[in-house]
Amino acid sequence: MITEEKQLLFERQAEIAKALSHPVRIAVVNFLKDGEQCVCDIAEYVGAERSNVSRHLAVMVNAGLLSYRKQGLKVIYELRCPCILEFFVCIGGVLKQQVEADRRLLRAL
Amino acid sequence: MITEEKQLLFERQAEIAKALSHPVRIAVVNFLKDGEQCVCDIAEYVGAERSNVSRHLAVMVNAGLLSYRKQGLKVIYELRCPCILEFFVCIGGVLKQQVEADRRLLRAL
DNA sequence: TGAGTATGTGAGTATATAATCACATAGTTA
DNA sequence: TAACTATGTGATTATATACTCACATACTCA
DSSP: OOOHHHHHHHHHHHHHHHHTOSHHHHHHHHHHTTSOEEHHHHHHHHTSOHHHHHHHHHHHHHTTSEEEEEETTEEEEEESOGGGGHHHHHHHHHHHHHHHHHHHHHHTO | OOOHHHHHHHHHHHHHHHHTOSHHHHHHHHHHTTSOEEHHHHHHHHTSOHHHHHHHHHHHHHTTSEEEEEETTEEEEEESOGGGGHHHHHHHHHHHHHHHHHHHHHHTO
16 A cells, blocks of 8 residues: 555656656756756757747756756756756666667577 | 767657656556566555556556566566666655755745 | 456547747846 | 847647546466
8 A cells, every 4th residue: 555645755756757758858957967057058959949948947947856047138057956867877777778688689580 | 969869868768757757657666676566466556447557567668667477367567677766766866855945945934 | 168357458538748939028238 | 218138938739648448358267
């Protein structure tokens, strides 16, 4: 049985995973890992419409992944917690294991 | 600029995150971390319809998170890569940091 | 063989998400 | 003040996702 607290935790964890479940948002994290950036530059890096990027950023702020500050005309976003980068290490483990499996499959052909 | 390879990587990473972006699927990982289980028991643990759980499991298999084997009437699922559990450590870091921020906010009231 | 059990799937519906365009807002600078 | 720039948002549309119910499949065991 899942306790009510566990249920809440699962929902919160799922929300964070969802905030990372889009290629554009993954790209954003990758771009911001080296330091804060304005929307303009983020949009150029990820190669998407500014308004679209704006919405993706809002999703990530809502999930608690990003914070932002205004500086003149610009709005500058940064990773709220560098620990999110461990996510890529974790996912990397899964991907490596998949590639290994594919390789074994290939050899069996 | 994002290279074509990076783009592919981001898509793959997003896909894995998406497979973890639902409370039921998070619950499944939590249940399976102590060992393989059949659909029946998984459904009871997560508290959802069997057919619904079946679909969630299919999503996770597709993403490469789970593997399964048939044993008589039952189909038994297990984590394909325990490294996925690091995901919770990572997410835990983000959540802790959010709770800290909330606490600071509360003190400021 | 026939009843029973575990699982998966088709079809339908409701809801959520993503993308785009046009426009609003806010700050800048001449 | 007026033109300009960076950003966010409303409205719309297309697509994806989640869920449910009924049913098909596959295996078990009497």
